[in-house]
Amino acid sequence: MERPLRHLALLLGLLAWAAAAATGAAAQPACEPSNLATQITLFCMPDMPTAPCCEPVVASVDLGGGVPCLCRVAAQPQLVLARLNASHLLALYTACGGLRTGGAHLAAACQ
Numbered sequence: 001m002e003r004p005l006r007h008l009a010l011l012l013g014l015l016a017w018a019a020a021a022a023t024g025a026a027a028q029p030a031c032e033p034s035n036l037a038t039q040i041t042l043f044c045m046p047d048m049p050t051a052p053c054c055e056p057v058v059a060s061v062d063l064g065g066g067v068p069c070l071c072r073v074a075a076q077p078q079l080v081l082a083r084l085n086a087s088h089l090l091a092l093y094t095a096c097g098g099l100r101t102g103g104a105h106l107a108a109a110c111q
């Protein structure tokens with residue numbers, strides 16, 4: 001009786017581990033344009049790459065899946081109202097020390 005139970009426990013343990021791994025994968029940082037745009041609106045001004053500004057800007061590109069995420073952020077209504085467009089965000093990203101280079105041609109990616 002002991003052996004089958006032990007196998008069952010092992011199986012359940014594996015299932016729990018697999019479920020946790022799957023959940024962890026689903027919780028990977030993704031692009032959240034609305035949330036990121038709100039932070040950028042609060043902390044960013046054109047050509048002023050301050051630390052609180054750089055955090056959401058760099059996160060948009062490096063964690064959000066690249067420049068397409070930055071484009072989606074730039075299209076958010078609050079950023080349009082704050083007069084920050086994709087050019088500003090890409091310039092800030094570069095000024096913040098963002099790892100993806102080639103900002104000039106990346107700006108065209110939002111068109």
Ligand SMILES: *[C@@H]1O[C@H](CO)[C@@H](O)[C@H](O)[C@H]1NC(C)=O
Nearest residue numbers: 083084085086087088107110
């Ligand atoms: C962003 O706005 C600036 C002026 O504020 C303008 O020169 C630039 O072309 C704009 N960029 C885009 C992508 O609209």
